[in-house]
Amino acid sequence: MERxxxxxxxxxxxxPVEEKIKRFDIHQIIQHAWMMVSFILLVVTGFxxxxxxxxxxxxxxxxxxxxxxxxxxxHVSAYAIVIVCIYHLLYLGYNSLILRRPIGVKMIPxxxxxxxxxxxxxxxxxxxxxxxxxxRFSWKEKFDYWAIFWGMPVMxxxxxxxxYPVFASKVLPGWMIPAAMIxxxxxxxxxLSWIFLVHIFFNHFSPGxxxxxxxxxxxxxxxxxxxxxxxxxxxxxxxxxxxxxxxxESKEQA
Amino acid sequence: MGxxxxxxxxxxxxxxxxxxxxxxxxxxxxxxxxxxxxxxxxGGYVPDEAxxxxxxxxxxxxxxxxxGKISLYVNEVVASTSAHRFxxxxxxxxxxxxxxxxxxxxxxxxxxxxxxxxxxxxxxLESIHGQQLAQGNPDVATCVDxxxxxxxxxxxxxxxxxxxxxxxxxxAETCARCHDNDELMKDYGIVEKVYESYMRSFHGKAxxxxxxxxxxxxxxxxxxxxxxxxxxxxxDPQAPVAGADNLVKTCEQCHPxxxxxxxxxxxxxxxxxxxxxxxxxxxxxxFRTLMISVVAFGxxxxxxxxxxxxxxxxxx
Numbered sequence: 001m002e003r004x005x006x007x008x009x010x011x012x013x014x015x016p017v018e019e020k021i022k023r024f025d026i027h028q029i030i031q032h033a034w035m036m037v038s039f040i041l042l043v044v045t046g047f048x049x050x051x052x053x054x055x056x057x058x059x060x061x062x063x064x065x066x067x068x069x070x071x072x073x074x075h076v077s078a079y080a081i082v083i084v085c086i087y088h089l090l091y092l093g094y095n096s097l098i099l100r101r102p103i104g105v106k107m108i109p110x111x112x113x114x115x116x117x118x119x120x121x122x123x124x125x126x127x128x129x130x131x132x133x134x135x136r137f138s139w140k141e142k143f144d145y146w147a148i149f150w151g152m153p154v155m156x157x158x159x160x161x162x163x164y165p166v167f168a169s170k171v172l173p174g175w176m177i178p179a180a181m182i183x184x185x186x187x188x189x190x191x192l193s194w195i196f197l198v199h200i201f202f203n204h205f206s207p208g209x210x211x212x213x214x215x216x217x218x219x220x221x222x223x224x225x226x227x228x229x230x231x232x233x234x235x236x237x238x239x240x241x242x243x244x245x246x247x248x249e250s251k252e253q254a
Numbered sequence: 255m256g257x258x259x260x261x262x263x264x265x266x267x268x269x270x271x272x273x274x275x276x277x278x279x280x281x282x283x284x285x286x287x288x289x290x291x292x293x294x295x296x297g298g299y300v301p302d303e304a305x306x307x308x309x310x311x312x313x314x315x316x317x318x319x320x321x322g323k324i325s326l327y328v329n330e331v332v333a334s335t336s337a338h339r340f341x342x343x344x345x346x347x348x349x350x351x352x353x354x355x356x357x358x359x360x361x362x363x364x365x366x367x368x369x370x371x372x373x374x375x376x377x378x379l380e381s382i383h384g385q386q387l388a389q390g391n392p393d394v395a396t397c398v399d400x401x402x403x404x405x406x407x408x409x410x411x412x413x414x415x416x417x418x419x420x421x422x423x424x425x426a427e428t429c430a431r432c433h434d435n436d437e438l439m440k441d442y443g444i445v446e447k448v449y450e451s452y453m454r455s456f457h458g459k460a461x462x463x464x465x466x467x468x469x470x471x472x473x474x475x476x477x478x479x480x481x482x483x484x485x486x487x488x489x490d491p492q493a494p495v496a497g498a499d500n501l502v503k504t505c506e507q508c509h510p511x512x513x514x515x516x517x518x519x520x521x522x523x524x525x526x527x528x529x530x531x532x533x534x535x536x537x538x539x540x541f542r543t544l545m546i547s548v549v550a551f552g553x554x555x556x557x558x559x560x561x562x563x564x565x566x567x568x569x570x
Contacts, residue, residue, distance in 0.1 A: 048463060049459050049460075049463070052453075052458075052459040052462045052463050053453070053462065057463065058462070058463060061463045062465065066464070066465060066467075066470050067460055067463045067464050067465075067470060068470065070463075121555070121558065123562065124555070124558035124559050124561070124562040125558050125562075126562070126565075162456075165509070165516065165519070166509050166510070166511050166512050166513075166516055169512070169513060169515040169516035169518075169519060170511075170513065170515070172515075173515060173518075173533075174514075174515035174516060174517070174518030174519040175518065175519060175531050175533040175534055176519070176533075177516070177519030178519055178520075178521055178526060178531055178534040179531075179533055179534040179537040181456070182526070182534060182537050182538045182541060183537055183541050186538075186541035186542060186544075186545045187541060187544075187545070189545055189549075190541075190544065190545040190548055190549060193545075193549045193552065194548065194549065194552055197549075197552055197553065197556060198552040198553075198555065198556060201556050201559070202556075202559070206559070206563065207563050207566070207567070
């Protein structure tokens with residue numbers, strides 16, 4: 001008994017112990033980190049080709065050791081991001097079909113997400129007083145997730161056409177090559193603007209989170225923040241209202 | 255113990271070392287200074303047996319003709335750093351240049367170059383440029399338009415010099431001097447923005463991002479598809495880019511196994527439009543619309559969120 005209490009005292013002296021809830025498992029952490037690294041590599045080796053007339057691009061290609069090195073890194077990262085997508089699909093299938101975890105079901109968008117989108121926009125614009133309450137995934141998280149489901153086939157498909165144009169023209173019509181170049185370029189701009197503006201802003205730079213949200217890297221979220229960001233799920237986990245304030249709010253809403 | 259170790263460096267060695275250093279420095283200095291002076295002054299390399307430069311190195315030297323004033327100035331620096339610096343002036347300009355009205359003109363120049371560069375001249379005569387010159391058209395390119403530096407016909411430079419207009423890295427820019435000139439191209443029915451569309455293409459982008467090392471310049475530029483000295487009009491059935499069959503053969507030089515479908519993917523130096531590869535045109539419309547609307551929505555969401563978070567903070 002004595003020993004335990006001493007340890008607790010030392011811990012509390014060093015740093016206040018924060019109660020945490022596990023949100024992501026090891027596979028989800030690996031998948032996010034793997035995708036993040038390959039995505040960043042693809043962006044930094046892809047943009048000089050789009051903005052080839054910039055002096056910065058020409059300097060940047062030189063930093064990597066020439067256009068052939070940049071191209072090789074882009075190709076290897078492309079394979080890496082395709083592999084992580086396959087990994088995710090296998091993970092999803094195994095969890096849903098064999099372990100019967102509701103992890104995939106929670107990601108399915110519904111009408112409710114759309115009304116929460118409208119509520120959040122009206123909250124930001126000052127029309128509504130209340131911010132919407134989220135379950136396991138907010139509509140923004142679902143949007144990010146499904147954007148990859150749309151973006152990966154587009155980027156992967158057009159990218160492999162551009163990587164192997166001669167082979168592609170054997171099985172596909174010739175117009176696919178210039179079309180793939182256009183699609184690859186525009187979809188890349190869409191993806192990187194969304195990730196570097198919207199995703200980074202709402203997941204890292206928002207009040208209460210800034211400067212960095214470590215939950216996707218450690219898998220854990222502080223209980224206090226969990227109750228604030230995912231109140232519906234928190235209540236179903238604990239089976240009770242999270243705070244006194246929360247009780248009042250939910251009473252008012254009711 | 256018992257070993258007689260000499261003091262090092264001894265006073266004698268030290269003096270010898272200093273002397274040697276001084277001699278070496280003097281030799282290197284004379285070499286560097288001498289070479290640099292030759293380059294800076296441009297002297298020393300032009301044989302100039304007939305002493306032409308005594309008068310022709312004067313920038314103001316000119317003669318009046320019915321067509322106007324013609325400069326007779328020869329830039330000594332350009333001439334002495336050109337590939338032909340060891341050839342005397344009279345090799346090209348006849349032995350008695352003062353007795354000929356106009357020894358070398360745009361139209362007669364290629365023939366003169368051809369007296370040594372016979373093979374290239376033969377190819378040039380068959381090219382669209384050469385044929386136009388034979389018909390008396392002074393607009394088109396002759397030898398020195400592509401092969402000399404700084405727009406000075408005396409500055410002919412070897413193809414493998416990195417700043418030669420014909421160095422692989424610089425070829426597109428050299429062709430663009432004329433082919434990116436809308437006024438000039440209008441007369442020949444070349445309405446495509448050939449230079450811009452090339453620079454937008456994978457070939458152009460890859461070459462623009464390459465360094466100057468030859469190894470990294472293995473990308474197609476104008477001359478790889480259109481020919482070099484034997485360059486043909488794209489409308490000529492003999493041209494390597496005319497018709498699907500010729501085009502496929504040209505693509506196959508770098509893309510082994512490329513078929514007709516592969517060549518069909520080429521936009522022909524034009525933008526995709528309703529008439530030119532319409533599928534690519536509609537792909538562009540769809541993806542441009544998607545990108546702009548989603549990014550606009552994202553930025554809108556961010557902006558209103560920033561405003562809301564700032565108001566919340568201010569009210570606290």
